Amino acid sequence: MAELKISEGRDLTRIERIGAHSHIRGLGLDSALEPRDVSEGMVGQTQARKAAGVILQMIKEGKIAGRAILLAGQPGTGKTAIAMGMAKSLGLETPFSMLSGSELFSLEMSKTEALMQAFRKSIGVRIKEETEVIEGEVVEIHIDRPAVTGAASKTGKLTLKTTDMETIYDLGAKMIEALGKEKVQSGDVIAIDKASGKITKLGRSFSRSRDYDAMGPQTKFVQCPDGELQKRKEVVHCVTLHEIDVINSRTQGFLALFTGDTGEIRAEVREQIDTKVAEWREEGKAEIVPGVLFIDEVHMLDIECFSFLNRALENEMAPILVVATNRGITTIRGTNYKSPHGIPIDLLDRLLIITTQPYTIDEIRKIVDIRCQEEDVEMSEDAKELLTKIGLETSLRYAINLITAAALNCQKRKGRIVEVQDITRVYNLFLDVRRSTQYLMEYQKEYMFNEVGMADGGEDGIDAMHD
16 A cells, blocks of 8 residues: 545535534633633533643643543533533544444444544544645636537636736636536636646635625635746645545545445554554654544443553554543443442543532523523523522433423413423423432332332432432
8 A cells, every 4th residue: 555545525514403512612711721600601610621621731732642531520510511612622623523432332343443443533634745736816717618519518718817927728628617616707716726626716806805785794805816826835634544544445435434334444454554644744744633532421331442442542643532421439341340430440540530510509590591592592580590490409401401392382372481380381291300200109010010119119219219
């Protein structure tokens, strides 16, 4: 494998939906890494956010790699929110991949292979290469269309200029089609890659800024290029090691990235790729960008996965591993031994542990305000107070789930603002864990396979099951 094939990914327009953490925009820290009270969708958890900010700064400066961080805390204390905040703060350049611990057992490949692929998805390679480009402002596009359809291919001429020169280029059918796809017109500043023929529209020339009274908000104005039309440019491609693995291991190449059918990748292919990337690093053609791999529900991994993580973290090209769990002292999966968080002691020793604390009543109120704004729900102050009280006595997740349900109930009665009566109605319609457990205890004889004896009933039984 003398030459490695590199594929440059395209940004796809995503459908924005309201999710559990769609309101998170970052970690909400100032320039001194001090957490603001309410910022970027984050509320409370000041110590955990500050610790995550320090880790984030080390990642950005490239001073930390092959390290692991554990986010530990009770359910509903914002562990995944902190991980999402880290991902948003890192930006698009740094690879960030998420994985659930239970996912590994449902994939059509071995657990260690799935973990290895997740690791390599989290390691970016910034590849620099010089390419010949023609860059200038379009003066005129003239296309000669044949009189009879299908008699001959279309031909044309393209006039490009810079501040110093102007040149006319002959166009073939493929270039005419490419110009049509990009909707290039006179006054646009374009760049043409000589090797591939790819046309990139850089923007509209400032000289044409007064051509029309109305311009779209997306219209970008740029200066007319200076110097010669043909010039050498350094182009930077950002890909992950996993993408290079897939392209070089499958006959269908980069199409496997879209189908998801990557299969197991042979170790020899990875070794050759690592050797080639190391050569590029020595020659200054590429640099490694260690990303972040976030594994939620890490207690679901078994002893084989933990052993693999121990070894993988010692690799020189390992990403930063962030894991989260809500378990206390529990059994390590695949063994009969108990350990804090269900993680072996030798791996725990490698982890920097960040703990999250339960939210206070004021913080729950602020989170309710943010979620109402995110879900575009108008709610009265009394209703918010009641929802905050429900969140404190049951769980924050349950209270947040009631927001949209209460808004729908408000629409049903043709109201505009969600009132206390809407919250009360949905609270009675949908049970929380404690009331559901109480219901089970009362009607346990009606259910199949009941294992709770009558002696375990009452408040003690409910509290035990709830805990």
